Amino acid sequence: MTDAQTHDWASEAVIVRRFWERLGLPGLVDVHVHFMPERVLRKVWSYFDSVGPLTGGVEWPITYRAEEAERLAVLRDFGVRAFTSMLYPHKEGMADWLNTWAVDFARRTPDCLHTSTLFPEPGAEAYVREAIESGARVFKAHVQVGAYDPADELLDTAWGLLAEAGIPVVIHCGSGPAPGKYTGPERVGRVLARHPRLRLVVAHMGMPEYEDFLTLAERYEEVRLDTTMAFTDFSNRFAPFPRRSLPRLSALADRILLGSDFPNIPYSYVHQLEALERLELGDAWLRGVCHDNGARLFGL
Template sequence: MTVPPPVDDADVPRFWGELGLPGLVDVHVHFMPERVQAAVWAYFADAETHYGAPWPITYEGPVEQRLDQLAALGVRAFSALNYPHKPGMAAGLNDWSAAFAAAHPQVLQSATFFPEPEAAHYVPEAIEAGARVFKVHVQVGSFDPRHELLDPVWTRLEESGTPVVIHCGSGPLAGEHTGPAPMAGLLERHPDLQLVIAHLGMPEYAEFLTLAERYAGVRLDTTMFATDFTERLMPFDRALLPRLAALGHKVLLGSDFPTIPYPYAHQLAALHGLGLGEDWLRWVLWQNGADLFGLPR
């Protein structure tokens, strides 16, 4: 490749500019209500207890500062993902997310849900209100995505074609319902779902590549993938690179901004370091996200 990777955040616009892109589309960004965000950051402050390794937060700061940082990086469109860890949270998070997106046009309006009777009502309401992407976190929510209370939810999402970013792999922590088996069962019931598998399904990379190969609507996001931090904990078998290359049209940039233990530029450099070519990078960094969310080509 002739375009060198970014050396730091200030160099990121040079990187995507030399690739001939208008910027970046990031499908895996978090903006949360202040109290929820504080609780998440408190959890990561004790990361050694949970993960056995420190997890310093590179972009811990006020909302406007974080928005400015994304703008400076050239992230033209991004999600603002929220997710509940118990019943009774999701509808309020959806209201907050809708208001946040309305105030910031670069934000892809996001929503979420939990296996509860009310989900059959507030998920269609969120779609009607303009939600463009949903977030589900199987490990944090500690629920089986095949839960019977979610049948009408998945049916509605399948009918509407609304993408769902779903953290369902067993990394960085395994849960009772994480891994490829529950997702394979869900897709057998709802084969036309538009799912974006967060973190490339780490550490079950091969199994989630298989689901992306099998189902037209299954995509993968690059959140934390191939970074030095993740490679120490859950390395990617480079023998899988040809399969990842072939799925280039189904891989989307994700970062986990702001709660990442390294600069944003490192994620981009890690993807560059896979050696899959500049066309692959163009699809991942801009085109796939632009196509999924109807942004200008």
Template sequence: MTEPRSDSGVPAFWRALGLPGIIDVHVHFMPQRLMSAVWEYFDGAGPLIGTDWPIRYRDSEEERLAFLRGLGVRAFTSLLYPHRPGMAESLNEWAAGFAARVPECVQTATFFPEPGVEDYVVRALDAGARVFKVHLQVGGFDPRAKELDPVWGTLADAGVPALVHAGSGPVANGYTGPGPFGEVLARHPRLTTIVAHLGAPEFDGFFALADRYDRVHLDTTMTFTSFGELGAFPPALLPMLRDLGLAGRILLGTDFPNIPYQYAHQLEALAALDLGDDWLRSVCWHGPAAFFGLS
């Protein structure tokens, strides 16, 4: 498989695999005021970033949508998340509106440990949310918080996944790592999960959770790229990465638009692993299509 070395080469990449496009499970769209604040935080290399992290695709919402469509990204999420109480429900309302006007969007929602969280999560589910973004690093909260236990149970019962940034990259806090979220899974083993960034940098711990719980998936976001701030993937895990990918449990994610390199570089890095065209087909299309029930 020829690795796409620039964004212009992305359509040729998926066509050579015989795919109708690609599906990206880790894309950020959010209200522009919040997106601008996120970009400013990255510009300042804030405490949760800890390194120089320039945003490559600092474009308008319409330009970013046109870019993804031009690459052949047929479906994507609109991941957004609160960093304090009182934000989540309004973000969910915005995300529902965004998905209603963007047919390629997999409707996203989020939550925070706060009074009323179970009620607004149910409202988001009723409004069509298909994946919930949970950012333990930015939110700085314990996934084992008592307010969240019924929420995890509700999502497990509904079969609606949580895409969780639970790894300690790029900067750890007391609630990241496989331990705290592993306790959530022990209590709710039927919870469908996507672990962001393959769990970087605690790859071993999160892959062990995927081995233990068959509803745990992982996304590729920023892993194997030249941007090494999330940690190096252990070579000993490559056979398991291949097996999980072929089983539809490794899903393409990129972190677009908040990346410091071309979109194509994520695909280039995955192709360079030399895990086979069937693996790439599963990661870039068949796995996420089956996961979200997309045709």
């Protein structure tokens, strides 16, 4: 990390802290942060650098490209008091290995919410049960990258276990920044019809099918949405949130959660906060989104 980066990130930390201090918060709770084995993360970064199809052909510079310890230090300087380690498989046989890594990461990173993942494969029920028993507090599902149907029968028992345990699942199921074979609200709706108490947290506000996923949240009281990349200048270029739905966003004030996609974002962390503030939904809404809703969900 260069001295210029150190200065930039340190200066940004002052602005981020000023944001949540003004709201009277003890810090931020970010439900969409990526930590994973370093060699896996570097492959993810390489994919973004190559402007692969899943990025929608959009240039995607990684703003917080640094070693693990440095990334943790940045989050803590920002005042993020709890965060996830979103990790996800793209093929069979990978989820269990990632979950083993996540156990160790959570043990050595007390401010990380122990995160696990899953994939539709024989044995998914067993390793999901094991992850729950080992203390997992949140799961990550990535329908776009994994290219799987969330309503696949191979996942049905796992969804049931997670619903029964009340463990939230942050799920990338919207069709942004590029659609996948199984993205969109319809298949997730099938999962919720079978498991209405499942605590799904729809990543990226369901971008670009925002209104369809708001409808699911209105129908199922345990469905939440995270703000990851939504409302930012970057996303507004290709998937702007419809202003006509701001009243619905306001009405769901207790079920919107801060997400950032740190470190894999092509702009500054503070811009996500500023994008939320300029929605003009009020300080009470911001307090819930940036801290209180996540703190309540995870019992912080």
